[in-house]
Amino acid sequence: MSGLFGALRASANSLHILEYSLATVQNNVLNASTPGYAKQRLLPLPAPFVPEQGLPGGIVPGQVQSLRSEYAERSVRQETHLWAHFDQFSKDLAKIERLFDISGQSGIPGALNKLFQSFSAWSLAPNDLVPRREVIDRATEAAAQFAETAASLNTTSTVLDQQIREAVETINNLASSIRDLNVQMQRDHHARSDPSLDARLHATLENLAEYTDFTALFQPDGTVTILMGGQVPLVIGVRQYRIEPEFAGSETRILDSDGKDVTAQAATGRLGAMLELKNTVLPSYMSELNRLAASLADDVNAMLAAGLDTNGNPGAPLFAYDSADEAASTLRVTNITPDQLAAAAPDAPLGNANALALAGLATAPRLDGLSYTAYYGRLAATIGQVLHGSRSNRDTHEQLLLQSRSIRDEISAVSLDEEAARLIELQRAYEATARVIVILNELTQTTIDMMR
């Protein structure tokens, strides 16, 4: 008799577990599109089977387990920060590339071509007023183009600083969300197995990975420690450590909560890309532009000073700038008058030798063995090549990100097909167990009737 009751009890337990399993499937289906959610499975455990002691065996509910793979999650985060780095770098560099025209028709190269053409036209009529005025006008235009490009680069630098400020704020906000989740995990033991908190945590970690590289260390108390660049604490337990941008001088730095410079630990992700452009790439392009502007001004002024103007005096300078490190932004034409331009060489007054020499600057090797326009062309080509390389890296990491997400989803994402199959399987098991219970119930009743 105890055997029949035991079997009845074991079957009832099975129904109980099937009910739990159905609830797990239902929860998976409802969360199929919840960001960061990983599918759950109820693990049944074998119940003790010792018939002589009245232990009927069967199964009892075990733990609900998440099928999340932290290794796959880390792989997704790794690809996310690399893709985001090149995506941000490409977007911002494309804005800079547009400032450097390579057609030779507009911008600095267009203005330089017109200036050298004006020197050439002046050499044909060295003592006429019109070509002299034309030289001053074209020089004014060239100086304005340098100043405009330099101003645009400075504006880009200011915009980058604003973006860096926003990126740091986003990182701090995401770290704050993780800290809040840590508080819940530490306060409530059951929260550690709560799939919704786990989903929120992993979705937040993935968002954070876009902005910077970090190491996430899962602690035994359920909290997660976040170290930017593997070293700088952003969150430890229930404490958040804020980072701040510092815009002192030309370089933008990232400071940790103690005011220590941790810029090197923020080298990748969107923030890393912005810092690289602001601190390394932009200054190098600006430096090249300054070198070109200073060299052009110095060479033209030196050649004019070596010649004679229409009054037989040494030529006056055409260009002026404040200092070599801001030559492009401050390049301007002096108060020179047309008659002060020196077209003649000292040994041939009223001649055109000096104007011809100035026209020759168009093709003469002046910087690193290159003419001014070729030097500018090399700078523009370098920017184009860096942009091309960055876009190529972005495309590659975009594919690798899709691949790592696909592997992760294969392991832990909810597949509605799979859940539907599981549902049918559970339904059949439920029906079979229910049938066994009916039979057992009838048998028990029959036995009781027989005993009467």
Next chain:
Amino acid sequence: MSRSIACGELGPVGRARASVSDARRLLLRPTVDSLEESAAHLETAVGALREYRPEPGAETELEELRKEVSLAAALIEGAAAFYSGWARVLFTAACGYTASGEPAVPGPVRRISVEG
């Protein structure tokens, strides 16, 4: 249907690129089946390239092919890095580390039986 017609109109480089592109799409989901299937596409690409004879003006097409090949190569390396890394994690969890600090690799199970 439309795919084969389109491929039929392409030259060897175009056909090779289409095959590498198919392989690349499969490698985005690197299961054992898709890896095997992508290998077949790559073989088709090699076959198409064997028919190629250098011709002027093919630079753009070749550059496109080069880009596809480099993306496919990155995906193969990405999948290999993922699975070898995962294997290291599993080996370490199952067998610990060797004396030199490397993850220990599980050895074959040997059994002997004595009869008689």
